[in-house]
Amino acid sequence: MTTALTATTSPVARTPRGPRGLIWAVLRVHRTALILWGLALVAATAVLIWMSAIADDARPAYGGCAEPPTDGLPSCSAIEAITADDIYSDGIALITTALSWVIFPVAAWAGGALIGRELENGTARLAWTQSVSPTRWLAAKLAVPAVLLTAGTGTVLLLNLWARGDDNPNLVGDWYGPDQFTGIGPVAVASALAGLALGALAGLLWRRALPAAGAGLVAALLLYNTLEYYREDFWPTVTRAEKGEFELPRSAWQTHWGWTWDGDVGEGTPLTTAAFHPQSHFWPLQYVETGILLAVAAAATAAAFWLLRRRTP
Structure with missing residues (x-):
């Protein structure tokens, strides 16, 4: 009697070669950064929901008052006792500044951990020997964080705009402030993507984690400061010239103030001249x-x- 033996072979583990495998590989390798990014988004969302909840309590701090209270106005002592306005202003400023500065940690991380470290320790070259071309490797390295950055930054940006309510400048700052301008529009999302690309380029140039992280951060700083310096020139200003002194509304971003002459100097009328961006220039x-x-x-x-x-070959 013979016993038929059936040979069983265990499946050979294969390295995923398709785009899906590369995506999961990127997420797995950088899971710490992914977790921190998720926690940051959750914290920002919680803060903004809280700010929206106390917004109605904060606004009266900058309303009218009377002592004693008359004509429907609250007493000035009651207005002075309000503390929600400081909490609200600080919370909104914190999130807005974080959105404005997101380019810096993104550029440093992309240069150091995303690209530079994997080139330095040979992980990238190992992937290239497993039927993953360098081009596909870099495409996955950039595409995955780009999607996550766009979705996360865009979500916090929309929540920030929602929590700001009527955009009272006494509570949330003027629209043309450096952090406010960057943190309340699509510039916030675009700056995160620019930081990612600059950091990745720095990683490929230096091929070592620490120098690449520093180079990415420096590139982001240069870009951020250059844009802030030339921002007022990105759109033509409005010029206003009148006899005597005048004041611009608070919503106007003043870029120039001086004197000019209506006619020949010494014979004409001196005019006060102001160049500014009205709030309609925000978009x-x-x-x-x-x-x-x-x-x-x-x-x-x-x-x-x-x-x-x-x-690469």
Whole structure:
């Protein structure tokens, strides 16, 4: 009697080769950054929901008052006792500043952990030997965080706009402030993508984690400060000239103030001249700066792929 033996073979583990496998590989390798990003989004969401809940208590702090209270106005002592306005202003400022500065940690992380470290310790080259081309490797490295950054930053941005309510400048700051301008429009999302691309390019240039992180951060700082310096020139200003002194509304971003003459100097009438951006210029300025940031991101991404092809077989 013979016993038929059936040979069983265990399936051979294979490295995922498709785009889906690369996506999961990126998420698994950088799960710490993913967790921190998720916690940051949850914290920002909680703060903004809280700010929206106390907004109605904060607004009366900048309303009218009378002592004793008359004509429907509250007493001035009651207004002075309100503390919700400080909590609200600080909370909104915290989230707005975080959105404005997101470019910096993103650029440093992309240069150091995302690209530089994997080139330095040989992880990238190991992936290239497993039927994953360098181009596909870099595409996955950039696409996955780009999607997460766009979704996360965009969500917090929309929540921030919702929590700001009527945009009372006494509570949330003037729209043209450096942090406020960057943190309340599409510039916030575009700056995060620019930071990602600049950091990735720095990682491919230096191929070591620490120098690449520093280079990415420096590039982000230069871009941020350059845009802030030239922002007022991204759209033509409005000029106002009148006899004597006058004041611009608080919503106007004043860029120039001086004197001019209506006619020949010494014979004409001196005029006070002001150049400014009215609040209606917010969106044109946002669109121009967003376009610049996206162009920088596209150029840095193209340079990164070109450099990768030059340095790999």
